[in-house]
Amino acid sequence: MAVIRDMIPSFELLQPTSVDEAVDLLEQRDNTWVLAGGLDSMDWFKDRIKRPDSVVELSGIDALKGIRTSGDGLEIGAGTTLTEVANSAEVQSRFGLLAQAASEVATPQIRNQGTLGGNLIQDTRCWYYRGGWPCYRAGGNICYAGTSRSMNREHCVTGASRCVAVNGSDTAGALIALGAQMMVRNTSGERVFEAEDFFIGPAIDIQRMTVLQPGDLLTHVRIPGDYANARFYWEKVRDRKSWDWALVSVAASIVESNGTIERARIAVNGIAPHPVRLTDVENLITGMPANNDTADAAGSLATRGFRPLRHNDYKVPLARNLVRRAVRGDAA
Amino acid sequence: MSAVEIPFAEARSGPSRRTFIKGVIATGAAVSSSNYLFRTPGALSASTVVRSTLPRMLTLNVNGQTRSVDVLPQETLAMTLRYKLGLTGTKLGCDRAECGACTVMIDGVTHYACSVLTQTVRDRQVTTIEGLESADGTLHPVQQAVIAEGGFQCAFCAPGFIMSMVALVNENPDPTREEAAQALSGNLCRCGDYDKILNSAMRAAEFSRRMA
Numbered sequence: 001m002a003v004i005r006d007m008i009p010s011f012e013l014l015q016p017t018s019v020d021e022a023v024d025l026l027e028q029r030d031n032t033w034v035l036a037g038g039l040d041s042m043d044w045f046k047d048r049i050k051r052p053d054s055v056v057e058l059s060g061i062d063a064l065k066g067i068r069t070s071g072d073g074l075e076i077g078a079g080t081t082l083t084e085v086a087n088s089a090e091v092q093s094r095f096g097l098l099a100q101a102a103s104e105v106a107t108p109q110i111r112n113q114g115t116l117g118g119n120l121i122q123d124t125r126c127w128y129y130r131g132g133w134p135c136y137r138a139g140g141n142i143c144y145a146g147t148s149r150s151m152n153r154e155h156c157v158t159g160a161s162r163c164v165a166v167n168g169s170d171t172a173g174a175l176i177a178l179g180a181q182m183m184v185r186n187t188s189g190e191r192v193f194e195a196e197d198f199f200i201g202p203a204i205d206i207q208r209m210t211v212l213q214p215g216d217l218l219t220h221v222r223i224p225g226d227y228a229n230a231r232f233y234w235e236k237v238r239d240r241k242s243w244d245w246a247l248v249s250v251a252a253s254i255v256e257s258n259g260t261i262e263r264a265r266i267a268v269n270g271i272a273p274h275p276v277r278l279t280d281v282e283n284l285i286t287g288m289p290a291n292n293d294t295a296d297a298a299g300s301l302a303t304r305g306f307r308p309l310r311h312n313d314y315k316v317p318l319a320r321n322l323v324r325r326a327v328r329g330d331a332a
Numbered sequence: 333m334s335a336v337e338i339p340f341a342e343a344r345s346g347p348s349r350r351t352f353i354k355g356v357i358a359t360g361a362a363v364s365s366s367n368y369l370f371r372t373p374g375a376l377s378a379s380t381v382v383r384s385t386l387p388r389m390l391t392l393n394v395n396g397q398t399r400s401v402d403v404l405p406q407e408t409l410a411m412t413l414r415y416k417l418g419l420t421g422t423k424l425g426c427d428r429a430e431c432g433a434c435t436v437m438i439d440g441v442t443h444y445a446c447s448v449l450t451q452t453v454r455d456r457q458v459t460t461i462e463g464l465e466s467a468d469g470t471l472h473p474v475q476q477a478v479i480a481e482g483g484f485q486c487a488f489c490a491p492g493f494i495m496s497m498v499a500l501v502n503e504n505p506d507p508t509r510e511e512a513a514q515a516l517s518g519n520l521c522r523c524g525d526y527d528k529i530l531n532s533a534m535r536a537a538e539f540s541r542r543m544a
Contacts, residue, residue, distance in 0.1 A: 013386055013405035013451055035449075039429055042447045045406070046427065055405075059452050083441075107518030108496070110429060112441045113448065242517035243430065 008045040012054040019063055019185055019219055025056050026215045027187045032056055034217065036079055037114035039106075040122045049132045064117075064219060067091065072225030078117025078218045082171075083108070085116050095223055097232035097251055101174035104236050107243055117218045119171045120182075120198075121210050124273070125245055126155065126165035136162045136206050146309060153311040154247065157319070159272030161203035164309060170236060172199060172275040173251035176267035178227050183220040184212065190219075196267070199274035209274070227253035227265065233326040237318060246270045248318045252326035254290070261285050261294070266326060268302065271319050278302050278323065285327055292328065299324035390454055394419065395463025403450045410434045410445035413460060421461035421491045425520075432519030435492035436460050442499045442518070461491035464498065473539035474498050480539075483532030485523035493519045497533050501540040509534060 011033075016022040026032055033052035035041050036059070044050035058064055064079030067088050074090055085091055086103035105111055105119055124130075124137070126145055134140030145152045146164045155164040172195070180195040198210055212218060230253040238244035248270040255262045264282045269275040281298045288294040299320040306316045390403045394417060401416050410427070413419040413436070425433035427446045434445040437459040464472035471479070474497045484490045493516060500507060500515035507515065512533040513526075521529060 008406035008408075010404065010406055013449070015386070015451070038447055038449065042408075043428060057449065057452060107432070108499075108515060109432065109435055109442045109444050109518040113443050 008042075009048055009051055011045075011052050014054055014056045015060050016056060016058075017060045017062075019061060019217065022056055022058065022061060023185050023187050023215065023217055025054075026217065029054050032214070034058065036118040037081070037110075038118075039110055039114045040118060043130065044123075047130075047132060049130075049138075070222060073223045073228070076116055076221045076223070078120075078220060079115050082111035082114050082116060082119060085171075086111065094225075094228040095178055097177060097234050097253060098171060098174045098223070100232070100234040101170045101236070101249075101251060104234075105170050110243075116171060116221060119169050120175070120221075121212060121218060122168055123209060124165035125168050126163075127151070129165060137165065137202070139207065148310050150310065152309040154245075154270075155309055155312055156272045157306040157308045157312060157315045159201050159203075159274065159276065160307075161201060161206070161273075163202040163206050163273060165273055166270050167199060167209060167272070167274050168245040169269065169275065170246060170249060173249055173267040173269040174234065175221060175223070176275055176277050177232075177251040177253045177265045178223050179253075179265055180224070181222045182218055183222060185217050185219045186213075186215045192222075195221075196275075196277040201273040227255065230255045231329055233329060235322055235325060237322070248315055248322055250319075250322040250326045254327070254329070256290055259289050259291075261288055261290050261327075264327075266298075266302075266323065268319055268323065271306070271315055281323065281327075290327065290329060295324040295327040298327045386451060390450065392417075392450070392453065392458060393456070394458045395460060396457075401450075405449070405451055407450050408446055409436065409443075409448040409450045409453060409458070412450040413445060413458075419460050419462050423488055423491055425488070425492075430520075431489070432492040432496070433489050435495040435519060437495060437499065440499075440502070442496055444518075459495075461494060464494070472498065473543050474501060474536040477536035477539045478532045481528060481532040481535050483525070483528050484521070485525045485528075489519060489521045493521070493529055497536050500533060501537050505537060505541050505544065507533070507537055512537070 014025050016025055031053045033055045035055045035057045058079055064077045066077050066080060067090055068075045082102045082105050086099050092099045128144035129135050129137050133144050135142060135144055143162055143164060144150060145155050156166045176195045182193045182195060182198045184191045193211055200211055233252040236246045236249040238246050250268050252266040254264040264285055266278045266281055267275050281302050284301055285294050285298050302323040303316050303320045308316055386405055388402050390401055392399050392401060399417055401412060403412055410422060410424050413422050422436055422445055423433035424446060425431035429444045429447040435442050436445045438453055439456050464475060474494055496516050496519050500512060504511060509530055512530055
């Protein structure tokens with residue numbers, strides 16, 4: 001029997017039924033926390049590292065749920081569960097990349113409960129940070145993961161700025177590769193961000209993983225039809241086949257005609273504090289034949305300038321090979 | 333222990349611990365829950381207590397029964413089931429959504445009860461391992477299959493695995509072994525008895541097909 005030391009400290013639980021009500025509550029109160037599936041939040045609460053005074057719980061807002069056709073694409077509510085995304089006929093038939101990424105998140109139970117929005121905006125899993133160490137990201141003045149003696153096998157190989165943690169989202173890369181947009185609400189109205197701009201690194205703000213500020217709510221993800229039924233490639237490499245976050249993942253949408261790459265979007269996650277869109281690689285391969293030579297060039301360019309930490313240099317060839325496979329279109 | 337009474341003083345006019353426990357008994361909970369809930373004195377009063385507008389007395393639908401229970405805003409479903417409703421078939425292994433021992437069904441879909449706030453299942457149907465057998469006490473085909481195959485060694489993880497198996501056979505009555513393994517990939521067995529567990533899952537599908 002587990003010894004439970006984890007009674008969650010008390011908070012006020014607020015259960016709005018509309019987006020307007022939710023953003024009003026977030027605006028009115030200090031030290032609030034947005035709770036969707038709760039799989040990121042509960043650890044913070046039980047460890048008593050995050051102690052919100054009030055929690056805005058979103059499961060009662062129907063407007064945040066469901067998958068709708070929008071123009072030539074799809075609009076997915078941020079509160080839609082990962083299981084619903086992975087099993088949706090529309091997502092599977094036209095944007096299989098996202099269905100595949102969603103189906104490989106964690107476990108069946110977590111996908112049944114966890115939401116697309118929660119998967120996208122989840123906080124990093126750096127264990128120094130999650131363990132409550134007072135690091136830069138937690139408002140302190142040191143990074144415990146970046147030293148030569150740190151346990152940093154899972155940390156980043158590029159894009160570090162004081163913090164070396166990585167983004168753990170699987171769906172983030174897929175949505176960047178599909179050219180998706182994130183719709184964000186607050187009391188002043190709605191803003192729309194391109195998926196690749198939605199995720200930010202520590203150089204911009206070391207305490208946030210996304211552009212979301214207190215008071216903001218991610219409401220929907222819009223996927224345009226541009227890459228519907230493109231040649232998709234998804235591969236997630238992880239230590240355990242279940243539960244685990246990616247060590248490195250790659251998501252690619254490639255449109256070819258007569259064996260030549262016409263246009264492409266490629267994103268890699270697990271290598272930087274945010275998912276990285278490989279714009280240089282996309283430019284390089286556009287107009288080239290989808291063959292081994294192109295794939296090798298793409299892999300080399302993708303990993304140029306990587307600076308591994310003490311224990312994660314394996315991520316350089318891993319990322320290089322994943323990008324190669326994506327460009328070549330190997331069977332994953 | 334007096335420190336733990338602070339949150340309750342908000343809702344009631346300063347009850348003693350004894351009157352609180354009496355209240356819990358009256359709502360159908362096990363007495364033994366008090367030890368458990370109060371094992372960490374100070375936990376409940378650790379942060380500023382904010383008055384919640386939520387009803388503390390909830391009506392939950394558990395295993396087809398309507399149960400009234402006094403629930404804190406921050407209370408997880410696993411806590412409510414085990415320590416207030418006495419449904420100790422649902423196990424707490426890690427309390428971190430990392431082991432699957434607390435798997436229950438909410439509206440027919442498997443969830444980790446350790447990571448669901450009880451307040452969010454007010455209008456939903458909760459099914460625990462205790463709710464699988466039929467009214468006359470006949471075990472669910474999945475339970476029968478587990479017995480037939482001797483599926484578990486220590487069986488602490490069994491209730492969670494069995495809930496996942498029920499979800500599997502409901503969704504896919506004729507799974508391959510690989511599909512069964514996928515469906516059970518959110519549950520851990522520390523005895524490492526996965527082969528027999530998968531045998532049980534395949535047998536469970538067979539029994540369920542025969543019953544259908």
